[in-house]
Amino acid sequence: METSLASDPYDRVRYPSYAYAQTHPDRLCAISRLHGLEAAPPERCRYLELGCGSGTNLLAMATYLPESRFLGIDLAASAIAEARRGAQELLLTGCLEFRQGDIATLADLGEFDYIIAHGVFSWVPEPVRLALLRLIQQHLAPQGVAYISYNTYPGGHLRQMVRQMMRYHVEELPEDQRIEQGRALVQFVHDTQAGPPAYGPILQAELEHLQKADSGLIRHDDFAECNQPFYFHEFNALAQAHALQFLSEANLHEMSFRNFPPAAVETLLQLDTVRREQYLDFLCCRRFRRTLLVRQGRPIDREHPEAYLPSLTLSSDATQEPSPASPSTSAAATTPSSAATHDAETTFTRSQAKVTFRSDFAYTLLSELTAAWPCRRTFSQLMATVRARPGATEVTETEMQSFVLQTISIGLVDIHTGAGLCAAGVGSHPRASRFARWQVGHGDGLTSLLHASIRTQGDLTPVLVELCDGTRDHQALVEALLAAVVAGRLLPPAGVARSDVERLRTSITKHLPGTLAHLQRVGLLEG
Secondary structure, eight states: OOOOSSSOHHHHSOOOOOOOGGGOHHHHHHHHHHTTOOOOOGGGOEEEEESOTTSHHHHHHHHHOTTSEEEEEESOHHHHHHHHHHHHHTTOTTTEEEEEOOGGGOOOOOOEEEEEESSOGGGSOHHHHHHHHHHHHHHEEEEEEEEEEEEBTTHHHHHHHHHHHHHHHHTTSOHHHHHHHHHHHHHHHHHHOOSOTTHHHHHHHHHHHHHHSOHHHHHHHTSOSOOOOBOHHHHHHHHHHTTEEEEEESSGGGGOOTTSOHHHHHHHHTSOHHHHHHHHHHHHTOOEEEEEEEETTOOOOOSOGGGGGGGOEEEOOOEEEOOOSSOOOSSOOOOOTTSOEEEEEEEEEETTEEEEEEEHHHHHHHHHHHHHTTSOEEHHHHHHHHHTSTTOOOOOHHHHHHHHHHHHHTTSSEEESSOOSBOSSOOSSOBBOHHHHHHTTTSSSEEOTTSOEEOOOSSHHHHHHHHOBSSOOHHHHHHHHHHHHHTTSSOOOTTOOTTOHHHHHHHHHHHHHHHHHHHHHTTOBBO
């Protein structure tokens, strides 16, 4: 979001619009609770997004939180016009408003429980950055939470190196050639480089980023006039100057360090929170942060998270892996010796998080969570399941709390404040998310009920999502998909002619259950 009203680049080149799970009020409220802070419930909150673009993030929230009030502001007139059309089509104008405006001149906005600025802070001039912090200082409710994402050093140095090379290469080219030529330059340097051994992997990582990224994202991030990373301590000093204090990262696992060598853990434990976060950035070569801030003076409890677990719900889509040959040293959760054990080690992984153990209760707990996904369980429900297992050995609440907190800290388990909206199963008349059904033909991909963006491949998923409106049973869905293939809206299965109706029906019938199960698993079906 840039500040030139005369010629805003976001009007000339559209920025892709997605939902960001880290910004959902459910996540922000849950993290606040885990630190002993009260926050507005997601179902009844006041929420402001600065730099909202064409509104996907807010449209997805407002669809399912009609008792809350949302305001989105962006400088680009075309983006705001698109967002307003979405709000009207979804009948959300009673709880959702979009305004065109400049952060530097906004006033009289009222008070908000959550203020979000995703993809803004590093990409605007310094006067606008300071205006953004003043706005938060003035309009954040006493128990409010602010979210700001920004580029960071030291990892930002690597991105800046490639960005500056690309900007030099394309500075005299027309805008419509710059992205293609920027990618071509990095490919050329990667293929030809004769630098030190570390140079190749850096270029490879940046090249992969450029090849995968949307062209609009590259234009507004990598080629933007403003793209300023910060050391965390610099950002924190700016926040403190505006009466704000660091709460946590929106992704809690990004603050984890227990999987480091023991000597490093001991050193980090001796530091205060802010200095520890800065040294973690050094150790991880971090290049991007999603930081949560609250008002100075609020008493943050970082010592007793177990006291707040009963107020949260938990979920996980971790996968169980074959037993390793030897104990894992990567983010491994240790369990008390009093717990019953398996015959072999068990490993659960999720993204880069891993837990390896021999504990019977840990296996039961994680199996219950992963089987329930995308639905959630309370700590009490998990405790009851663990204690009801056959041949159960008594497990204390403290042992359970310790293990759950470890899995949360490394990102194996997510925390929430409520039961969620996802279907526990496919059901006889599956109903896809109302917002996802609207998105078919409107937005950038689909948004799940987990507030996650789902990039669809091929045309089957969008068509099936549109058809799953709760009125069709499985056989009716087969016939509707068959009609879509015959009409040319869907490609026929490989090796089956479009005119061979019976073979088409047989193939669709065979594959529909698995496809519906996938929709349910990724959180596209409503409960």
